[in-house]
Amino acid sequence: MDGLNIVVIHRWDDDLAAYDRHIDHGGHRVHYIVSPDGKKGISPYLPACAEVVEIEDLGRVEEVEAAYGRIARAVASKGGQIDKIIALSEFDLLTAGHLRSRFGVPGMGLDAVLAFRDKVIMKARVAAAGVRVPRYSAIRDVEDLRDLAASIGYPLILKPRKGAASRGVLRIDGPEELEAAARGCDLADHECEEFIEGPILHADGLRHRGATVFRAISRYVNTCLAYAQGEPLGSVTEEDPAVCAALGALAERSLDALGLDDGVFHLEMILSDRGEPSFLEVGARVGGGELPVVVNDVFGVDLVGASLQIEMGTFRASDLPDRRGIGGWMLIPEPREVPCRVVSAGSIMGQLPTLYREVVPAVGEVLDGHGGYSKIPGRFCFRGDSARAIRRDMEEALRRYRPTYEPLTA
Numbered sequence: 001m002d003g004l005n006i007v008v009i010h011r012w013d014d015d016l017a018a019y020d021r022h023i024d025h026g027g028h029r030v031h032y033i034v035s036p037d038g039k040k041g042i043s044p045y046l047p048a049c050a051e052v053v054e055i056e057d058l059g060r061v062e063e064v065e066a067a068y069g070r071i072a073r074a075v076a077s078k079g080g081q082i083d084k085i086i087a088l089s090e091f092d093l094l095t096a097g098h099l100r101s102r103f104g105v106p107g108m109g110l111d112a113v114l115a116f117r118d119k120v121i122m123k124a125r126v127a128a129a130g131v132r133v134p135r136y137s138a139i140r141d142v143e144d145l146r147d148l149a150a151s152i153g154y155p156l157i158l159k160p161r162k163g164a165a166s167r168g169v170l171r172i173d174g175p176e177e178l179e180a181a182a183r184g185c186d187l188a189d190h191e192c193e194e195f196i197e198g199p200i201l202h203a204d205g206l207r208h209r210g211a212t213v214f215r216a217i218s219r220y221v222n223t224c225l226a227y228a229q230g231e232p233l234g235s236v237t238e239e240d241p242a243v244c245a246a247l248g249a250l251a252e253r254s255l256d257a258l259g260l261d262d263g264v265f266h267l268e269m270i271l272s273d274r275g276e277p278s279f280l281e282v283g284a285r286v287g288g289g290e291l292p293v294v295v296n297d298v299f300g301v302d303l304v305g306a307s308l309q310i311e312m313g314t315f316r317a318s319d320l321p322d323r324r325g326i327g328g329w330m331l332i333p334e335p336r337e338v339p340c341r342v343v344s345a346g347s348i349m350g351q352l353p354t355l356y357r358e359v360v361p362a363v364g365e366v367l368d369g370h371g372g373y374s375k376i377p378g379r380f381c382f383r384g385d386s387a388r389a390i391r392r393d394m395e396e397a398l399r400r401y402r403p404t405y406e407p408l409t410a
Contacts, residue, residue: 003028004083005050005075007068007099009092011058013037014374016292017088020045022308029080031071033064061095068099086311088304090164090285093117107311108263108284115258116284117162119191122258123279129257131250132278134270136193142182148192149178155195157225162189165288165372166224171195196270196278201238203251203267204287204295206306206320210261212252213317214301217244218291218328219387221394227333233289234330234380234394236387237298243271250277260284264307266291289373290329290381293357298327298383325383328354328390330397332378335405338369345377345403352393352400354384360401366408377403 006028008019023030025048032042032052039046039054046052051074053067072082085105087096097113099105114121120138127133137148139158149156149172156172158181163169168185172178172192181187200223205215218235227233238244251267266287268280286292286303296302300321309315345360359379361367367377378401382390 005080006030006084006086007071007082008032009034009058009064009085009087009089009096010038010041011035011089011092013040015041015044016304017041017308018305019086019308020048022305022314023312025049029075031075033058033067033071058092058095061098064095065099065102068103072103084311086308088285088307090117090283093283093285094162112259113284116260116282117164119159119161119163119281122281123191123193126254126257126279129253131253131257132276134193134196134278134280136191139187139190139192141187142179145178145182145187145192149175152194156192157195158190158192160189161191164283166228169225169228171225196272198271198273200268200270200280201243201247202235202287203247203269204265204291204303205251206264206301206303206310207255207260208262208310208315208317212255214299214306214320215248215251216295216299216301217247221328221330221391227331230333230336232330232332232398234328235289235291236328236382236390236394237326239326239387246277247271250279254279254282258282262310264303264310289331290357290379294327294329294381294383297356297381298325299323326385326387326390328382328387328394330378330380330382330394331373332376332380332401332403334367334369334371334376337405337407338367339408340367340405341365341408342367342377343404343406346401348397348400352382352396354382354390354393355380355397356383357381360403367405 029050031050034054035058055063082105085096085099093113094117097110100107101109123133123136135152139145154173158170160168170181200220203217206213217238219238221234222231247269263284264286267282269277270280271277292303300323342361342365349358384390
């Protein structure tokens with residue numbers, strides 16, 4: 001049979017992935033394992049899909065594996081084999097790595113993926129390459145946590161080893177909070193590290209044949225942890241050449257240490273009060289929020305599309321534009337009292353010089369507390385001549401944009 005047999009694991013309900021623009025669904029047989037939301041996301045080109053298997057929860061690895069097995073057997077009955085497994089969401093990377101290793105499919109196997117998901121493995125490999133990392137330890141129980149606190153002091157940051165999107169992350173400021181954290185969660189399979197005071201930045205880009213072919217460095221406005229606790233989150237392109245050079249060098253050494261030769265990355269770093277950069281963590285995936293939208297609009301680089309092209313072997317670094325710019329994005333978190341219904345969410349487009357895109361909910365839309373970075377009260381994109389101008393407009397946007405809600409009654 002001509003063409004490839006490709007399995008895509010997909011959970012997004014929007015068109016960010018746009019697989020049909022980067023994978024020839026006529027020349028290849030593209031099989032999808034999707035969540036209900038994911039099926040909505042591929043609905044424009046459902047007729048072109050070889051097969052679509054819907055699973056209520058893609059986190060149930062055994063169900064995904066069973067669906068994959070049915071697809072693989074059907075392909076084998078026609079004399080073929082699965083050639084590629086593609087997963088873009090951070091929540092599906094481990095599943096895809098498991099399937100590649102279990103069934104001998106080319107690509108990042110489970111061990112390679114773990115280097116970008118397991119924070120202990122990740123930090124150990126990066127530190128071994130001479131990159132500065134926070135003092136940290138694997139945590140199995142409360143005694144491990146107490147030992148680390150006695151060794152390095154407070155504050156501490158406790159994280160699930162394979163967690164994502166700051167889910168389950170806790171800041172521990174003293175012994176009482178430590179004991180409360182131990183009572184409130186199963187500490188097995190956690191990581192804990194020292195808290196470093198300073199701004200957090202992120203590097204986003206593409207690696208191809210062992211080289212970084214695109215990289216943009218941005219500075220967070222607030223933090224992902226603060227967002228999970230109800231504060232707005234955003235970031236703005238970093239303008240300081242010295243900071244960009246130092247963090248770019250850290251990113252290069254980290255990615256080399258972790259063996260990312262081909263693909264997309266989102267790497268987070270922190271600058272201490274002495275100006276020393278430290279590695280925090282990295283994902284072999286596109287950054288969240290409106291980041292891929294802003295990178296595409298400001299730099300002309302489609303991170304999602306390019307990562308698919310790299311996977312398919314059609315990527316050409318020479319096609320990347322050499323464009324400079326300053327951009328930013330901001331997310332408004334869901335209110336604490338959920339579920340709720342949106343009563344008002346007026347537009348602020350045209351009111352701020354650097355604001356060029358907004359996504360706000362419709363009146364009557366329900367917010368259920370599970371919106372993440374997408375189904376939320378507001379998403380805003382900015383671009384301008386300076387980071388200072390964008391930050392000013394972000395602050396003004398927070399003053400002007402005041403959505404209102406009402407409780408959702410039974």
